[in-house]
Amino acid sequence: MNGPILVTGGTGTLGRLVVPRLLGPGRDVRVLTRYGRPALSHKSAPGTAPAPAQDGVTHLVGDLVKDQGVDAALExxxxxxxxxxxxxxxxxxxxxxxRAAEAAGVRHLVFVSVIGAGDVPLGYFRAKHAAERAIAESAVPSTTLRAAQFHDLVLMVLEKTGRLPLxxxxxxxxxxxxxxxEVADRLVELALGDPAGRVPDLAGPHVRPMADLTRAYLRxxxxxxxxxxxxxxxxxxxxxxxGANLAGEGAERGRRTWESFLADRVG
Structure with a gap:
């Protein structure tokens, strides 16, 4: 793979792990964010690009929902x-x-979705499924990975509910x-390879009742x-x-358990 790589959401929970894994000699990595680098003013003009930071990443300001700065970022x-x-x-x-990727001649679009998209009748899952369809039906060669809920997300939920008396x-x-x-590792592997369409889902090593996850957190x-x-x-x-939200047969499984994650983040 040659040419610049653009990461949307590169400052988020997943993006902060993906971006450093993409860096390499001569590799041009760009991040599209609504606010630019944390040190930048939120008044930065959409599509503007500050000089590459010392970490070798160029941050560009844009908003996908408002369609601001996207065409410039994809050039x-x-x-x-x-x-x-x-x-x-x-x-x-x-x-x-x-739309912008087709106009810019992008060669590979890698999308991370959620297991259960199209099967769980909630707005978030429906929107992810609609995003999958838009990407799959576009003229841009693509790869889509559905992943299970991140440890970080489950922890965020339990940090709130775990304070309640009941x-x-x-x-x-x-x-x-x-x-x-582990999701970041897989996405980088896919991005550096050829477009592959829908690839096997990636989930954690075990299916766990929410009550078990909660008890482990409380302990x-x-x-x-x-x-x-x-x-x-x-x-x-x-x-x-x-179990519409669970990975089916043929899914790939991560190795790190919930308890191992908690030992590092909470214990």
Missing amino acids: GVHTVLHLAGGPKGDDIAAHTLV VPVPSAMRLEPVETA ARGRKRPLLPFRLPGAAGRAYRT
């Missing part, structure tokens, strides 16, 4: 890793990126959290809290009870 880019995401607007961002736990929910660094924090199981209602509840 001359060979490969895009689309990691940017949020609670809303992932489908809009993908359409913006596809810790609410969806009784039928099962997760297979995966180490963020790591040294807290004693009773759990309050509750039934998720509606179609979303049925989807989680049937």
